[in-house]
Amino acid sequence: MDAKDVANIFIDEHAARPGRDTLTTSLVRAFFITVSLGFLAALLFAPLATVFVMAFEKGVQAYVHSFVDPDTASAIKLTLFTAAVVVPLNTLFGLAASWAIAKFEFRGKSFLITLIDLPLAVSPVISGMVYVLLFGLQGWFGVWLQDHDISIIFALPGIVLATMFVTFPYVARELIPLMQQLGNDEEEAAITLGAGAWMTFFRVTLPKVRWGLVYGVILCNARAMGEFGAVSVVSGHIRGLTNTMPLHIEILYNEYNFVGAFAVASLLTLLAVLTLIVKTLVERTGYKGH
Amino acid sequence: MNAAVRDVARPLRQPSVLPGFGLTFGFTTFFLSAVVLLPLAALVLMAARMSWHDFLHTILEARALGSYRLSFGASTLAAAINLVFGFIIAWTLVRYEFPGKKIIDALIDMPFALPTAVSGIALTTVFAQNGWIGQYLEPFGIKVAYTWIGVTVALTLIGMPFMVRTVQPALAEVQKDLEDAAETLGAGRFHIFRRIILPTVLPAMLTGFALAFARGVGEYGSVIFIAGNLPMKTEITPLLIVIKLEEFDYKGAAALGTVMLVISFTMLLAINLLQAWGRRRHVRTTR
Numbered sequence: 180m181d182a183k184d185v186a187n188i189f190i191d192e193h194a195a196r197p198g199r200d201t202l203t204t205s206l207v208r209a210f211f212i213t214v215s216l217g218f219l220a221a222l223l224f225a226p227l228a229t230v231f232v233m234a235f236e237k238g239v240q241a242y243v244h245s246f247v248d249p250d251t252a253s254a255i256k257l258t259l260f261t262a263a264v265v266v267p268l269n270t271l272f273g274l275a276a277s278w279a280i281a282k283f284e285f286r287g288k289s290f291l292i293t294l295i296d297l298p299l300a301v302s303p304v305i306s307g308m309v310y311v312l313l314f315g316l317q318g319w320f321g322v323w324l325q326d327h328d329i330s331i332i333f334a335l336p337g338i339v340l341a342t343m344f345v346t347f348p349y350v351a352r353e354l355i356p357l358m359q360q361l362g363n364d365e366e367e368a369a370i371t372l373g374a375g376a377w378m379t380f381f382r383v384t385l386p387k388v389r390w391g392l393v394y395g396v397i398l399c400n401a402r403a404m405g406e407f408g409a410v411s412v413v414s415g416h417i418r419g420l421t422n423t424m425p426l427h428i429e430i431l432y433n434e435y436n437f438v439g440a441f442a443v444a445s446l447l448t449l450l451a452v453l454t455l456i457v458k459t460l461v462e463r464t465g466y467k468g469h
Numbered sequence: 470m471n472a473a474v475r476d477v478a479r480p481l482r483q484p485s486v487l488p489g490f491g492l493t494f495g496f497t498t499f500f501l502s503a504v505v506l507l508p509l510a511a512l513v514l515m516a517a518r519m520s521w522h523d524f525l526h527t528i529l530e531a532r533a534l535g536s537y538r539l540s541f542g543a544s545t546l547a548a549a550i551n552l553v554f555g556f557i558i559a560w561t562l563v564r565y566e567f568p569g570k571k572i573i574d575a576l577i578d579m580p581f582a583l584p585t586a587v588s589g590i591a592l593t594t595v596f597a598q599n600g601w602i603g604q605y606l607e608p609f610g611i612k613v614a615y616t617w618i619g620v621t622v623a624l625t626l627i628g629m630p631f632m633v634r635t636v637q638p639a640l641a642e643v644q645k646d647l648e649d650a651a652e653t654l655g656a657g658r659f660h661i662f663r664r665i666i667l668p669t670v671l672p673a674m675l676t677g678f679a680l681a682f683a684r685g686v687g688e689y690g691s692v693i694f695i696a697g698n699l700p701m702k703t704e705i706t707p708l709l710i711v712i713k714l715e716e717f718d719y720k721g722a723a724a725l726g727t728v729m730l731v732i733s734f735t736m737l738l739a740i741n742l743l744q745a746w747g748r749r750r751h752v753r754t755t756r
Contacts, residue, residue, distance in 0.1 A: 293737075
């Protein structure tokens with residue numbers, strides 16, 4: 180771009196917006212962009228870059244080697260298993276809740292919506308603690324569970340329950356406003372023309388809300404795989420048994436095994452990046468997240 | 470039919486040709502009760518087993534008060550920082566075009582998607598004394614990692630997307646023609662900001678502040694790595710709850726948990742009121 184082009188841009192802008200001091204405008208613009216990027220660089224980009232720099236600090240081999248560790252492998256397996264149980268259940272719940280709430284008018288509806296959103300307002304530590312108070316040794320059902328030799332806390336069921344609590348609203352809160360906005364006309368037409376309930380759902384409703392569903396499911400999955408606080412309270416941190424990936428990161432980090440900790444962290448960072456990419460693609464279809 | 474009978478006969482739900490209400494409503498309320506409501510009730514009931522004296526003693530002891538001071542102080546400060554920088558970022562994304570803008574916009578949601586343990590260890594590494602940023606602050610005597618400043622930094626990162634994503638749509642609504650008209654009439658830059666832009670985005674900014682604050686008070690994962698976790702100094706309330714649980718002091722943990730629940734619900738109410746205010750204002754200004 181030569182000086183003439185620059186001059187033309189200034190003249191054009193001046194012509195379009197009379198009275199505006201163009202030099203100050205450019206300065207303000209430069210200031211805002213610099214401050215924004217500086218803030219994000221320090222707080223977001225630097226930590227993101229650190230994850231990969233630290234993970235590869237001792238070379239690619241050390242990075243790959245950290246996944247050979249059986250405890251790391253079992254942490255990855257546990258995280259995948261938990262997400263595989265929790266995400267479908269919460270998706271099923273989201274579909275049922277949005278059908279009941281968006282398709283029908285009943286008393287106490289807005290109260291029900293508030294209750295569904297509740298887990299988002301609660302500290303992750305509390306989300307885990309409620310299950311400890313129910314099923315822990317000193318909890319409401321602790322003695323009974325011990326007598327029957329059932330372990331929930333410091334075991335797999337507790338991890339699944341805590342994760343379920345934390346990710347509970349994600350699918351529902353995407354689908355409810357979307358279904359409400361799309362209305363009931365097409366479903367009513369289908370039923371009136373003799374389509375069955377399931378056929379109406381699968382052939383009419385599901386295709387309409389599919390992008391909202393994808394959006395909710397990927398957010399639910401990202402949170403399920405990355406949850407730390409709630410799971411930390413119920414897990415008991417037994418290596419190779421009840422450590423999910425985020426908990427395993429903590430253990431490796433506290434043992435000063437930084438390559439190992441950041442190697443696991445790099446996987447979760449890639450998951451977050453993937454989540455954002457899918458989210459952006461879904462938004463490109465015209466669907467705007469809740 | 471008299472009024473009383475009519476009231477009884479009024480259906481709980483309005484009739485509809487669509488099927489499946491019983492199934493979906495039943496499943497929703499059952500699952501909600503089992504996963505969320507009963508466990509939360511267990512928490513409140515556990516705290517209720519304490520006498521008033523014990524309850525007050527637990528939630529008002531010095532260590533608890535110290536943790537509130539850090540949790541609430543750092544959350545307020547972080548939300549205030551986001552009030553300024555969140556507005557600047559939202560303004561930049563709404564008003565200006567620059568290379569890489571779409572990627573930056575997508576990355577704003579990163580703290581939502583990134584597991585808190587990852588942001589915790591990464592921030593600690595960056596702000597440690599020998600870290601990328603920490604080493605430049607060290608000569609000035611500013612220690613970030615393992616101090617209350619570190620807690621604030623972590624909560625600022627966690628709260629940032631709440632502020633930006635709330636202010637962004639509100640800023641996009643500001644009518645440019647109003648600004649141009651004001652300018653034509655001789656209004657200065659700050660006058661326009663104060664009289665036109667600020668009133669339009671104020672409800673959104675306050676909502677963003679409340680959302681960031683509420684998230685910050687409960688945050689655990691990203692904070693504990695950078696906090697140092699010394700009682701009375703760098704120990705947040707959620708961590709104190711975890712410590713009590715590990716000592717099998719379930720009642721003490723439940724008491725502190727009840728305090729945090731009450732604060733969460735108060736914030737939830739405040740956020741709903743702020744959003745309702747924003748909507749009313751929006752209707753008025755666009756009419």
